[in-house]
Amino acid sequence: MGKRPLKNRMRRFAALAAGLLALPALTSCSDLVSRGFLPGARDTTNNTELITDLWVNSWIAALVVGIITWGLMIWVIVAYRRRKNTVGFPPQLSYNLPLEVFYLAIPLIVIGVLFVFTDREQRAIDERYPNPDVVIDVFGKQWSWDFNYVKEQVHEDAGQQAHLTGGYGAPDRLPTLYLPVGKKVELHLQSRDVQHSFWVVDFLQKRDLYPGHEQYNPYISITPNRTGEYMGKCAELCGEYHSEMLFKVRVVTQQEYDSHIADLKAKGNTGNLGTDFDRTPISAPAPQALEPAQ
Structure with missing residues (x-):
């Protein structure tokens, strides 16, 4: 009897997770969603498409990383939860070298990829026209x-x-x-x-x-x-x-x-x-020199 409520809760949790994951796919036909909820249109200027794609793809990458991270956390919580009548502590490990290399390398790779794409798009956006109209x-x-x-x-x-x-x-x-x-x-x-x-x-x-x-x-x-x-x-x-x-x-x-x-x-x-409307910001007065001691 004790196992059935747990299985029911797990099924409900799985259904809720599947619904949340399906929500973006169900709304992907929306033009606003495809733009990552950004204002305007993709082709308002020659740069808006580059900016939109960088924004949306960055969120997709973040979502994928988030789903994997959340999934691993939930799996660890469920699979290694403390069972009833468990006595003492589980085996304690001081380190796991492959795992530590993995969770150090993957974030560095993700950051490196995001940096490369961001730098490429920013250079394209900031490039000046040699002879603007x-x-x-x-x-x-x-x-x-x-x-x-x-x-x-x-x-x-x-x-x-x-x-x-x-x-x-x-x-x-x-x-x-x-x-x-x-x-x-x-x-x-x-x-x-x-x-x-x-x-x-x-x-x-x-x-x-x-x-x-x-x-x-x-x-x-x-x-x-x-x-x-x-x-x-x-x-x-x-x-x-x-x-x-x-x-x-x-x-x-x-x-x-x-x-x-x-x-x-x-x-x-x-x-x-011209400069007729320029105004120097108000600044603090220069400090006065101290009088020499008498």
């Missing part, structure tokens, strides 16, 4: 953005802080960056004051802006593949109104892009916004 200076500032179209020698209106309670924060009045679809775009990211982070959510890329550190790679090279409007934000806590440092990106046809550039020229937004 569009070059844009992006300036982050507390708490908005400025955009210069370098080759066209025009600029958007100087960005102003959004207000989430209304007013300037209405969606049609956020600072907006225009990009032509299918063209090679280079964004040169700079900060006017403190550290910021440029993030277009659906592009699956963000990059920090470090003021005064030009040795850091402050570029994003992308080719937008889908027309549409995408939301952007600062992803680095940069002060009191960080949450209102919002902007939009509109990916449009070449004709619409040329028309927008012409409109900027017609309204007088010629040339580039």
Whole structure:
């Protein structure tokens, strides 16, 4: 009688485990699941597919390792559990060299494989275009953005802080960056004051802006593949109104892009916004020299 409840519990546990393992397969037809629950589409830019595949495959590898680990733990717990009427302790082993080599080597192999694939994709994503079609200076500032179209020698209106309670924060009045679809775009990211982070959510890329550190790679090279409007934000806590440092990106046809550039020229937004809006972060005053003792 004592064995039957144990067998029933084991059957229920096995059924539950099988159901949990089958759940990903049953939902794999979902486009959202196939993207690893990432926003946007796989082909929003030329880089989103690389990022999505790296993300999803990393989770698959982690899931496989997790299932094997959990399975071994459960097997050890069940197979080597203390039986009724057992007296004393089981045989004690000080070490098991093959087992120790195994559980040291396997994690190193897994980490090495993940490193190789991550490094390969990151190099491909960070590679700059030798001759981009569009070059844009992006300036982050507390708490908005400025955009210069370098080759066209025009600029958007100087960005102003959004207000989430209304007013300037209405969606049609956020600072907006225009990009032509299918063209090679280079964004040169700079900060006017403190550290910021440029993030277009659906592009699956963000990059920090470090003021005064030009040795850091402050570029994003992308080719937008889908027309549409995408939301952007600062992803680095940069002060009191960080949450209102919002902007939009509109990916449009070449004709619409040329028309927008012409409109900027017609309204007088010629040339580039320079250093007029730069602000040196407030720093502590320099320590005063001590007066010599009398």
